[in-house]
Amino acid sequence: MTDHFPFYISLVIVIVLLVMLAEKIKVAYPVILVAAGLLISFMPFIPSVHITPELIFIIFLPPLLYEASWSISWKELWRWRRIVGSFAFVVVFFTALAVAFAANYFIPGFSLALGFLLGGIVSPPDAVSAGAIMQIVKVPKRMSVILEGESLLNDASSLIIFRFALIAVATGQFVWYSAALSFGWMLLGGIGIGLLVGWLFMKAHRHLPTNANIDTVLSLVTPYVMYIAAEEVHSSGVLAVVSGGLLLSSKRHWFLSSSSRLRGINVWSSLAFVLNGLVFVLIGLDLPEITAGLKQEGSSFIGAIGYGLIITATLIVVRIFAAYGAVFITLIARNFINVADSRHPGYQTPLLLGWTGMRGVVSLAAALSIPVHLNSGAAFPQRSLILFITFIVILGTLLLQGLTLPALIARIKLPDYSYGDESTEEAENIIHREMSAYALSALKSTYAGRWEQSALLQQMAAKWEGKSKNNPEAIFTEDSLDIYFDLLDKQRKWLLKKNEADKNFDEDVIRKHLKLIDIEEEKMRSL
Known part of the structure; x- marks a missing residue:
């Protein structure tokens, strides 16, 4: 051999x-x-x-x-x-x-x-x-x-x-x-x-x-x-x-x-x-x-x-x-x-x-x-x-x-078989918009009075609201990172429930966003 x-x-x-x-x-x-x-x-x-x-x-x-x-x-x-x-x-x-x-x-x-x-x-x-x-x-x-x-x-x-x-x-x-x-x-x-x-x-x-x-x-x-x-x-x-x-x-x-x-x-x-x-x-x-x-x-x-x-x-x-x-x-x-x-x-x-x-x-x-x-x-x-x-x-x-x-x-021209009324690009936008709204709501309701004190969490809130805000001087404190990781986990669970509840939604879109959350979590843990 x-x-x-x-x-x-x-x-x-x-x-x-x-x-x-x-x-x-x-x-x-x-x-x-x-x-x-x-x-x-x-x-x-x-x-x-x-x-x-x-x-x-x-x-x-x-x-x-x-x-x-x-x-x-x-x-x-x-x-x-x-x-x-x-x-x-x-x-x-x-x-x-x-x-x-x-x-x-x-x-x-x-x-x-x-x-x-x-x-x-x-x-x-x-x-x-x-x-x-x-x-x-x-x-x-x-x-x-x-x-x-x-x-x-x-x-x-x-x-x-x-x-x-x-x-x-x-x-x-x-x-x-x-x-x-x-x-x-x-x-x-x-x-x-x-x-x-x-x-x-x-x-x-x-x-x-x-x-x-x-x-x-x-x-x-x-x-x-x-x-x-x-x-x-x-x-x-x-x-x-x-x-x-x-x-x-x-x-x-x-x-x-x-x-x-x-x-x-x-x-x-x-x-x-x-x-x-x-x-x-x-x-x-x-x-x-x-x-x-x-x-x-x-x-x-x-x-x-x-x-x-x-x-x-x-x-x-x-x-x-x-x-x-x-x-x-x-x-x-x-x-x-x-x-x-x-x-x-x-x-x-x-x-x-x-x-x-x-x-x-x-x-x-x-x-x-x-x-x-x-x-x-x-x-x-x-x-x-x-x-x-x-x-x-x-x-x-x-x-x-x-x-x-x-x-x-x-x-041959294959018929267009989409799973719902939306295209893949529209499905991407729907997931991004709904997931951002869910994360923002969870942040403001679960961590009211705490997230306002963190530059990192304020930056994330602005991102989820659709407002461009990039503060390079944001301080990643241990408390703010723990909150952020918890929000990422909530987003992950929301995606899994969305995938299970909506039988017609393309799971490839769900898996893509789940992977992006994993990448974001690993990136923050390496800081």
């Missing part, structure tokens, strides 16, 4: 340079990184890279899921729960089923069980790719929320399908009631363990004498504990990390200090950037090992590429049909139940949603986790072909959809 350490350090530097290049030429960085990994793999002096499923599932997946669950808004996720749930579970199942029939029909020697196994592997889209593209072009808020929410859950559903299909292939039989019980335990057990571990870590953060460094280290450990604890009892580690992460994210202002929150954001942002970069480069670097296995099996290279393209086309078509089907069902359901948005989305939104189906490293890791031999000692059927098809699907969707998605977004 130490012999190749300079290579991995160089790889990180290459990733940084390639991401800068991707931003310069306005191309999603996963596409550039996978292509770069492919080119690097052909260089003769590059050491052989062997990707194990444990490397992805244990090292990479938990922190990436945890970081994503902290970034998404629980309120927005709940708002779009029906379409998120349908894409993360129902669409994944029907996608796997469609792949099973396509593989059984077009690929010689592929049984339905093997096809369903392949379907479980390639059915979940990769949100990192779509998220990278969303940073290049502007899309409606609802679109990004649906894609992010789907990505948090579809890995769990696809891996559950994969496990059941793997058992069916290995044993030659499928016991539906046993599978139903296992499915229920994987869902409920994973969510329960994630919430339990999250609650324990929340108590540790709150009651132990931690500081910003310790809080950050604990946050790095948390997703691994959640994932491993759930997997040890044969439940879903993915759901454990997601549920626990959502719990801790929604309660972050209850158990973390402003310093811990700000430092944690910076650390996690950098860590997620490096991990995402590495996994996409590793996909490209793993090509020689995949093709070597294909040759050992005696499969045709050209034929395998053709099979991969057939499965890729199946995935794209099924997702587009699913997107339009979801819209059709919603338009019918709005006559009987309350839906998140009853307006007609037009043809553009489902088309865009259907085209954001790039596959990623979770699919490759699942394929790599297929055992080499069955319990009987016989070779696992079509293992190398499944691996190669998975690689073609990842590469094909990244290149085709990843490169064309920005042009598609720019070409």
Whole structure:
């Protein structure tokens, strides 16, 4: 391992340079990184890279899921729960089923069980790719929320399908009631363990004498504990990390200090950037090992590429049909139940949603986790072909959809889906005005007779009143700072109540002002 350490350090530097290049030429960085990994793999002096499923599932997946669950808004996720749930579970199942029939029909020697196994592997889209593209072009808020929410859950559903299909292939039989019980335990057990571990870590953060460094280290450990604890009892580690992460994210202002929150954001942002970069480069670097296995099996290279393209086309078509089907069902359901948005989305939104189906490293890791031999000692059927098809699907969707998605977004005119009557700029002004009025009222009512004696508090009052007043000679006494910190905390609590009470208000605006309060508090504490 130490012999190749300079290579991995160089790889990180290459990733940084390639991401800068991707931003310069306005191309999603996963596409550039996978292509770069492919080119690097052909260089003769590059050491052989062997990707194990444990490397992805244990090292990479938990922190990436945890970081994503902290970034998404629980309120927005709940708002779009029906379409998120349908894409993360129902669409994944029907996608796997469609792949099973396509593989059984077009690929010689592929049984339905093997096809369903392949379907479980390639059915979940990769949100990192779509998220990278969303940073290049502007899309409606609802679109990004649906894609992010789907990505948090579809890995769990696809891996559950994969496990059941793997058992069916290995044993030659499928016991539906046993599978139903296992499915229920994987869902409920994973969510329960994630919430339990999250609650324990929340108590540790709150009651132990931690500081910003310790809080950050604990946050790095948390997703691994959640994932491993759930997997040890044969439940879903993915759901454990997601549920626990959502719990801790929604309660972050209850158990973390402003310093811990700000430092944690910076650390996690950098860590997620490096991990995402590495996994996409590793996909490209793993090509020689995949093709070597294909040759050992005696499969045709050209034929395998053709099979991969057939499965890729199946995935794209099924997702587009699913997107339009979801819209059709919603338009019918709005006559009987309350839906998140009853307006007609037009043809553009489902088309865009259907085209954001790039596959990623979770699919490759699942394929790599297929055992080499069955319990009987016989070779696992079509293992190398499944691996190669998975690689073609990842590469094909990244290149085709990843490169064309920005042009598609720019070409079609997406409807403007605002959450309320106000725009984002108006929402910013509303929050600033109402929060300033609340802070000013709290200052004058709670600290009457005291704030008039402090230059700092007078300056803050003038600021909240909208009067420009900057007194560089203001004396920051201990008493005035304590009052100011208390007012900042009152503003923070007011924002959290506002976010909870107004279901239609954009939480991104709330989070922005919460972060500004944390920054202001840390700035004053450093004086």
